[in-house]
Amino acid sequence: MRQQFFVFLIRWLLNSFGLWLAVWLFGTGYAEEQLTAGIGGFLLAGLIFSVINSLLRPFVIILSLPAILITLGLFTFVVNGFMVYLSLKLAPGIQMTFWYSILAGVLLSLINYVVSSALELRYQSVQREN
Numbered sequence: 001m002r003q004q005f006f007v008f009l010i011r012w013l014l015n016s017f018g019l020w021l022a023v024w025l026f027g028t029g030y031a032e033e034q035l036t037a038g039i040g041g042f043l044l045a046g047l048i049f050s051v052i053n054s055l056l057r058p059f060v061i062i063l064s065l066p067a068i069l070i071t072l073g074l075f076t077f078v079v080n081g082f083m084v085y086l087s088l089k090l091a092p093g094i095q096m097t098f099w100y101s102i103l104a105g106v107l108l109s110l111i112n113y114v115v116s117s118a119l120e121l122r123y124q125s126v127q128r129e130n
Contacts, residue, residue, distance in 0.1 A: 007119060008050065011112065015053075016046025018111045019084075019094070022104035028096045038093075045091035049108070052087050080105030 020042045060079055061068070067075040081102030088094050088101065096104065 010115060010119070012046050012050045014111055014115055015049050015108060016042045018108040019045050019049065019104065022107050023094065023096065025107070026100045026103050028100065041091060041093040045087060045094050048090050049084065049087035053083055057083055077102055077106060080109055084108065
């Protein structure tokens with residue numbers, strides 16, 4: 001339980017950083033930047049994204065499975081973008097267009113993949129020592 005909380009905490013912080021990086025790299029997609037969130041806003045958005053990603057994403061993946069199969073997996077980019085878009089709609093002070101949310105979803109997927117790989121390697125090295 002303690003290790004799961006630690007992993008969730010790391011993912012939350014990295015998702016917050018990833019959202020900040022996505023807004024910094026891609027912008028919001030609106031003509032005038034209406035970004036009023038500071039560090040706390042991005043931490044809240046990262047927490048919302050982490051919770052939505054862990055609870056809602058599996059159901060959305062199952063429901064969109066036919067589209068994912070037809071597009072040979074490319075529709076998962078749209079699912080990830082929808083998760084980002086929904087998270088940012090719920091977070092105060094941060095907004096992004098859907099198309100930029102898809103790009104942000106790709107960036108967050110890469111960040112989560114790297115973190116998951118690093119944590120898995122660390123877990124395997126600890127298992128070998130014991």
